[in-house]
Amino acid sequence: MTQRRSHILSTTKKITELIMEYFSKAWNAKAEDRPIAWVTVFTPVELLYALDIYPIAPEHFGAMCSARGLALDYLEEAEKEGYSQDLCSYSRCGLGYALSGMNGLMPPPDFLVTFRNSCDVYVKWWQALHMHLKTPLFIGEAPYVLASEDLDNYVLDYVVKQLEQIIEMAKERFGLEFDMEKLVKIVELSDKASKLWSETLELRKYKPCPLGGRDSASDIFPLVVMQGTKEAVEFYEELLAEVKERVRKKEGVIENERFRLLFDGIWLWHAFDLIKYFEDRGAVFVYEPYSDAWAYRMDASKPLESIGRKILHNGLNVDIDLRIDKFLESIKDFQIDGAVLFSNRSCKSWSIPQLVTADILNKDFNVPSIMFEADMADPRQYAEAQIKNRFDAFLEVLSES
Amino acid sequence: MYVGIDAGASATKAIIINERGMHISHAIVPSGINFKFSSQKALRKALKDAHLNSGNILHSVATGYGRALIDAESTSSEITCISRGVHKLLPSARTIIDVGGQDSKAIRINEGGRVLNFIMNDKCAAGTGKFLEVMASTLRMPIEELGKLHLKASNPVKISSTCTVFAESEVISHISQGIKIEDVIAGLQDAIAERIYNMCSRIGFAKDFAFTGGVAKSQGFVEALSKKVGAIPLIPEEPQIICALGAALAAIKKHKEK
Numbered sequence: 269m270t271q272r273r274s275h276i277l278s279t280t281k282k283i284t285e286l287i288m289e290y291f292s293k294a295w296n297a298k299a300e301d302r303p304i305a306w307v308t309v310f311t312p313v314e315l316l317y318a319l320d321i322y323p324i325a326p327e328h329f330g331a332m333c334s335a336r337g338l339a340l341d342y343l344e345e346a347e348k349e350g351y352s353q354d355l356c357s358y359s360r361c362g363l364g365y366a367l368s369g370m371n372g373l374m375p376p377p378d379f380l381v382t383f384r385n386s387c388d389v390y391v392k393w394w395q396a397l398h399m400h401l402k403t404p405l406f407i408g409e410a411p412y413v414l415a416s417e418d419l420d421n422y423v424l425d426y427v428v429k430q431l432e433q434i435i436e437m438a439k440e441r442f443g444l445e446f447d448m449e450k451l452v453k454i455v456e457l458s459d460k461a462s463k464l465w466s467e468t469l470e471l472r473k474y475k476p477c478p479l480g481g482r483d484s485a486s487d488i489f490p491l492v493v494m495q496g497t498k499e500a501v502e503f504y505e506e507l508l509a510e511v512k513e514r515v516r517k518k519e520g521v522i523e524n525e526r527f528r529l530l531f532d533g534i535w536l537w538h539a540f541d542l543i544k545y546f547e548d549r550g551a552v553f554v555y556e557p558y559s560d561a562w563a564y565r566m567d568a569s570k571p572l573e574s575i576g577r578k579i580l581h582n583g584l585n586v587d588i589d590l591r592i593d594k595f596l597e598s599i600k601d602f603q604i605d606g607a608v609l610f611s612n613r614s615c616k617s618w619s620i621p622q623l624v625t626a627d628i629l630n631k632d633f634n635v636p637s638i639m640f641e642a643d644m645a646d647p648r649q650y651a652e653a654q655i656k657n658r659f660d661a662f663l664e665v666l667s668e669s
Numbered sequence: 670m671y672v673g674i675d676a677g678a679s680a681t682k683a684i685i686i687n688e689r690g691m692h693i694s695h696a697i698v699p700s701g702i703n704f705k706f707s708s709q710k711a712l713r714k715a716l717k718d719a720h721l722n723s724g725n726i727l728h729s730v731a732t733g734y735g736r737a738l739i740d741a742e743s744t745s746s747e748i749t750c751i752s753r754g755v756h757k758l759l760p761s762a763r764t765i766i767d768v769g770g771q772d773s774k775a776i777r778i779n780e781g782g783r784v785l786n787f788i789m790n791d792k793c794a795a796g797t798g799k800f801l802e803v804m805a806s807t808l809r810m811p812i813e814e815l816g817k818l819h820l821k822a823s824n825p826v827k828i829s830s831t832c833t834v835f836a837e838s839e840v841i842s843h844i845s846q847g848i849k850i851e852d853v854i855a856g857l858q859d860a861i862a863e864r865i866y867n868m869c870s871r872i873g874f875a876k877d878f879a880f881t882g883g884v885a886k887s888q889g890f891v892e893a894l895s896k897k898v899g900a901i902p903l904i905p906e907e908p909q910i911i912c913a914l915g916a917a918l919a920a921i922k923k924h925k926e927k
Binding site (some may be wrong): 331611622627630635637641653654657658660661664665669 | 734745746748749757771772781784786787788789791869872
């Protein structure tokens with residue numbers, strides 16, 4: 269096998285700095301006595317920024333720890349306390365951090381905010397944090413969405429009312445005033461970042477693909493916890509410009525693109541070199557439902573309603589058929605040759621449709637797929653030789669078809 | 670001559686074939702912890718049996734877990750090799766079940782032997798040869814005995830756990846309750862057969878189905894699997910070397926391409 273040169277975008281390389289800056293700002297906020305909220309992803313980050321509450325997502329922290337080989341200490345810390353290895357590894361990582369002094373990247377929280385809109389673990393995890401840290405807790409409810417666009421008014425009203433409760437809580441607990449104009453500006457920025465990211469992902473339809481898995485896995489970060497910030501918009505502007513330039517020059521992630529693949533699932537943060545493993549063999553990831561999940565267009569003229577829709581419409585809170593439809597749409601649009609399906613021990617709500625999807629891909633699309641089991645953040649659940657062995661076989665099947 | 674070496678998790682297999690793909694000799698040795706050593710040993714043995722030396726080898730292809738660690742001119746994955754090997758010997762087969770030391774696999778191939786789809790066991794050892802090895806050692810008997818004793822079973826027990834560790838304690842508990850050892854063994858093999866059948870159902874059974882890998886040598890297990898599938902599998906004379914055969918066939922192709 270010949271090692272291929274693969275190119276990470278230079279904008280992607282700036283992400284580490286952006287993350288470090290984001291966390292140091294969090295510690296600055298803490299020093300200035302501005303409240304820190306620990307949030308689950310797909311919570312109203314824009315609203316928190318508008319209230320001058322600094323949001324941090326322990327899920328993102330778990331991914332980072334895992335990528336840097338630091339997750340195990342926190343995982344074991346949580347397990348010592350009795351949290352089962354069968355629990356989501358992000359939750360164990362976050363709880364382990366909370367139980368071990370919170371002296372790392374994340375400042376201790378003053379507020380815990382979650383919505384029941386992606387998985388059941390969120391609620392129990394946040395309750396456990398509340399139990400250990402005695403920090404004020406807000407748990408929102410988001411009813412499951414069965415149809416794609418038309419939300420029943422009462423469903424949306426229900427979520428918006430809960431957002432108003434957060435505003436009240438911020439006033440009561442922290443004496444913070446809500447400023448609608450500020451929120452409007454933040455929602456505008458959030459929408460802008462989403463729009464730029466969507467446009468960037470669209471450019472992956474080009475052959476050769478200008479942006480690969482190693483880029484998309486890192487580049488989502490500003491849309492996870494920095495929605496509504498200027499910095500996020502600037503980052504995506506720069507990224508889009510660079511990707512456009514690559515398209516213009518017909519420059520791909522790898523030279524001689526042989527296979528265009530779809531990756532389904534959260535990335536394996538501790539085994540990030542897997543993406544390179546594919547690239548070295550001429551296969552590039554051109555689409556991931558996970559990367560797509562972070563872009564959500566908002567309407568600044570209706571800021572609270574727009575945030576409510578975003579909470580409701582996240583990919584894990586909608587009917588599975590809608591998810592599968594979107595998945596299948598990408599097969600043609602992105603000219604996918606094969607799909608890699610990561611059955612994640614930690615995230616069943618993500619992995620559930622995979623068997624059905626694999627079946628449809630095979631029967632209706634004649635697109636081969638490979639499924640493997642591991643964990644996104646817990647390196648102990650990863651059998652490298654066995655998994656790479658399967659990938660080799662999969663790539664051979666692709667070469668023959 | 671052409672060589673295929675399959676460095677598997679439990680056993681290393683070497684096969685020598687001629688330019689028409691005819692079997693000349695083969696050897697099977699335990700893999701141990703050093704694939705390089707075991708593959709050399711297997712190849713030496715096969716060469717000796719065929720009264721050949723390494724100078725007679727035109728091309729060699731390695732497959733199996735240890736393929737990257739051994740001396741061969743090129744490598745190929747087990748899925749492709751098994752399919753190629755089966756297609757050569759049993760051209761009517763469209764579904765292949767292969768149960769080896771660490772993996773079990775189900776493969777669908779077309780009339781040309783090309784892989785259409787495949788599936789492998791998840792990360793755990795249940796449903797693989799390793800499971801049977803562990804159980805044989807728990808029962809203090811050589812693994813070959815499992816297959817023979819299975820055939821004597823009259824009333825197989827139900828092993829409910831598919832986890833190797835839990836199944837082991839289940840076995841011990843059945844034995845201590847005085848259940849006949851052959852009934853426990855039959856229960857164990859039924860449990861694996863069921864697991865493999867379920868896995869295979871995900872890619873769909875197409876007739877005919879072939880059964881390969883070291884575990885296909887166990888008569889008892891073959892019976893358990895046939896019962897579950899409702900059809901009798903096609904089994905090559907030496908099911909354990911099919912993957913190596915596929916590698917050797919690939920060696921012919923590679924040599925021609927040179």
